[in-house]
Amino acid sequence: MNTQSRRQFLKQxxxxxxxxxxAGRALAADAGKDKSTIENLTATLEARANGExxxxxxxxxxxxxxxxxVGSLFRASAKAEKINREDLxxxxxxxxxxxxxxxxxxxxxxxxxxLAAALKLVNEEHDDKLPDxxxxxxxxxxxxxxxxxxxxxxxxxEQVTLFEDAGAxxxxxxxxxxxxxxxxxCGLTVLALPDxxxxxxxxxxxxxxxxx
Ligand SMILES: [Fe+2]
Numbered sequence: 001m002n003t004q005s006r007r008q009f010l011k012q013x014x015x016x017x018x019x020x021x022x023a024g025r026a027l028a029a030d031a032g033k034d035k036s037t038i039e040n041l042t043a044t045l046e047a048r049a050n051g052e053x054x055x056x057x058x059x060x061x062x063x064x065x066x067x068x069x070v071g072s073l074f075r076a077s078a079k080a081e082k083i084n085r086e087d088l089x090x091x092x093x094x095x096x097x098x099x100x101x102x103x104x105x106x107x108x109x110x111x112x113x114x115l116a117a118a119l120k121l122v123n124e125e126h127d128d129k130l131p132d133x134x135x136x137x138x139x140x141x142x143x144x145x146x147x148x149x150x151x152x153x154x155x156x157x158e159q160v161t162l163f164e165d166a167g168a169x170x171x172x173x174x175x176x177x178x179x180x181x182x183x184x185x186c187g188l189t190v191l192a193l194p195d196x197x198x199x200x201x202x203x204x205x206x207x208x209x210x211x212x
Contacts, residue, residue, distance in 0.1 A: 037145045038097050040133035044152060045088040047125060049101040052081035057106040058114040067111045069178040070166050076180035076211040077118070080155045080187035084148075087187075091148045115167040122163065126156045154200035155187035162191070177212040184209055 035043070059074035089099040108114065130153040137145040162180075166173045182189050186201035193205050201207075 035132075035136065037133070037137050037140050037142050038092070038095060040136060041088055041092050041095070041145055041148070042097070042100065044125075044130070044133060044149065045085060045092065045099055046101050047121075047129075048081045048085035048088060048152070050104045050106075051121070052078050052085060053103065054106040055081060055118070057108045058111070058118065061108050061114060062111045065111050066174050067166075067170065068175060069173040070111055070115065070170075072178040072180055072212045073162050073166060073173075074114075074118075076182050076189050077159055079182045079209070079211055080159070080189045083182070083184060083187040084152045084155060087148050087151060091144050094144060095142075112167065112170055115163055115170075119160065119163040119167060122156050122160055126153055126160060130156075151186040151188075151200060155183075155189055158188075158190050162189075179210055179212050181208040182211055183207050 055074045055078035059071045059078065062068065062070040062074055092099045107117070109117070130149055134146060134149045134153065137149055178191075180189060180191060181193055183198045183201060183203065185203045185207050186198060188198055188200040190208075193208055195205075197204060198207060
């Protein structure tokens, strides 16, 4: 899915279409589903926790360099990571596992490089790792894990578009702030509020918080 179609998709697609796209990608990724759902939950939790710290550090750097709108984007992304992390921790506990995270010190470079690094990591997760985890959870009929993985994947859809746009048009992201909305239930990160409900978790738009 390219940049423009991702944005249109989030604006217009009914939830069924979102699930259908996820299901299609999951089927294509079946070959890689060699880990248990507990292992996938733990790996996804670690990615979220380290992502939260990484984006917070990237936001600070962006502000220092004057790319304050990129700072807004990274702060919104950190918020989404936190929401997904807390959700994954609850799912792991429900399954009788102990959530564990090995913290990695964020590698902070220039904002241009940080955006490229963020885009690479999100694409790896969105296009490969999470579809594998979704496929495995579906085959195990683990509804809670499936929901949590889908929330993580959906939350990244517009993030990818925004990271791409900021990286390609960095000077336009200099100065001021950018208002970004994050769903406090599922972490969906968007520039424009949906009409009525969050298309990912179906909660009312009142669940979105503004980050800038
Ligand atoms: Fe949501």
